[in-house]
Amino acid sequence: MSEEKKGFFSRLVEGLTKTRNNIMSGFDAIFSGFSNIDEDFYEELEEVLVMADLGIHTTENIIEELKRKVKEQHIKEPQACKQLLADTIKEQMRVDxxxxxxxxxxxxxxxxxxxxxxxxxxxxxxxxxxxxxxxxxxxxxxxxxxxxxxxxxxxxxxxxxxxxxxxxxxxxxxxxxxxxxxxxxxxxxxxxxxxxxxxxxxxxxxxxxxxxxxxxxxxxxxxxxxxxxxxxxxxxxxxxxxxxxxxxxxxxxxxxxxxxxxxxxxxxxxxxxxxxxxxxxxxxxxxxxxxxxxxxxxxxxxxxxxxxxxxx
The missing domain is CATH 3.40.50.300 (P-loop containing nucleotide triphosphate hydrolases)
Structure with missing residues (x-):
């Protein structure tokens, strides 16, 4: 990562503090609070995403995709979902x-x-x-x-x-x-x-x-x-x-x-x-x-x- 990009990334991390606090506190509670992946887990996750202004429609798409990947990859641990969730969100937003x-x-x-x-x-x-x-x-x-x-x-x-x-x-x-x-x-x-x-x-x-x-x-x-x-x-x-x-x-x-x-x-x-x-x-x-x-x-x-x- 070039110095300029690195500089912007740290400013981005800083600039997104409010959004991150809003989302991450919710994520942390879910990923550490649930011992297995069930409907309640997905519902809580959905709520956090909607509260962060991702909107109902986008959130539903992300959750659907996440469920598919979890099933496909036989993931059992909520913590293991974190990176999958990040990747799923990225897929929604690719810029060509x-x-x-x-x-x-x-x-x-x-x-x-x-x-x-x-x-x-x-x-x-x-x-x-x-x-x-x-x-x-x-x-x-x-x-x-x-x-x-x-x-x-x-x-x-x-x-x-x-x-x-x-x-x-x-x-x-x-x-x-x-x-x-x-x-x-x-x-x-x-x-x-x-x-x-x-x-x-x-x-x-x-x-x-x-x-x-x-x-x-x-x-x-x-x-x-x-x-x-x-x-x-x-x-x-x-x-x-x-x-x-x-x-x-x-x-x-x-x-x-x-x-x-x-x-x-x-x-x-x-x-x-x-x-x-x-x-x-x-x-x-x-x-x-x-x-x-x-x-x-x-x-x-x-x-x-x-x-x-x-x-x-």
């Missing part, structure tokens, strides 16, 4: 290497999500990381409904050292995207990162707006690879899943960014969202720094959840 294809070709990344989830900050951090990786990046400030959003994104653009295309507050978001595409083509940009408005209460308008943006990208930039990332706030638990489902009706979501996982005991939502939506979690945020947003590593995430407190 193909998931990051957009980083290696000319692409348009549309970032969507409601206000307050850390959308603008996520775009700024991604811009900084792509720039550091040698990519030419342009930001499009297409959330024109909040003056603060344009200012905030401009600030991030300066910090990351990348160009930004912005309109006036209240201007047509699609026209900002149009201008940004023209700039991206002229400057031979690798990644065009677009901020969008985050209003769900006015769903009809939002849907129309996203459709219009989509049409413009398809018409003006058909050669660009498309990536639609939805940013969700990890602290909202199951509510994040509801939001994702609503946005999925409007946009073809290709990836999820889960923010604020360090501030919540509901980190299990990362597992639930992926399993329920069939869309991979591609990045997770566990803090304020640019490097606190990282590509999602299933193994590291689940291992961090299963790391006993005294080891970190």
């Amino acid at each position: 290497e193909e998931a990051y294809r957009f980083e290696h070709q000319t692409s348009v990344v549309l970032v969507i999500g409601v206000n307050g989830v850390g959308k603008t900050t996520t775009i700024g951090k991604l811009a900084g990381q792509y720039k550091k990786a040698g990519k030419k990046v342009v930001l499009a400030a297409a959330d024109t409904f909040r003056a603060a959003a344009i200012e905030q994104l401009t600030e991030w653009a300066h910090r990351a050292g990348v160009d930004i295309i912005a309109g006036q507050e209240g201007s047509d978001p699609a026209s900002v995207i149009y201008d940004a595409i023209a700039a991206a083509k002229a400057r031979k940009v690798d990644i065009l990162l677009c901020d969008t408005a985050g209003r769900l209460h006015n769903k009809k308008n939002l849907m129309e707006e996203l459709k219009k943006i989509n049409r413009i990208i398809e018409r003006e930039y058909p050669e660009a690879y498309r990536e639609n990332l939805i940013v969700l706030d990890g602290t909202t638990g199951q509510n994040a899943l509801v939001q994702a489902k609503q946005f999925k009706e409007t946009a073809d979501i290709t990836g999820i960014v889960l923010t604020k996982l360090d501030g919540t005991a509901k980190g299990g939502i990362a597992i639930a969202i992926q399993a329920e939506l069939g869309v991979p979690v591609k990045y997770i945020g566990i803090g304020e720094k640019i490097e606190d947003l990282q590509k999602f590593d299933t193994d590291a995430f689940v291992d961090a959840l299963f790391t006993p407190a005294e080891e970190n």
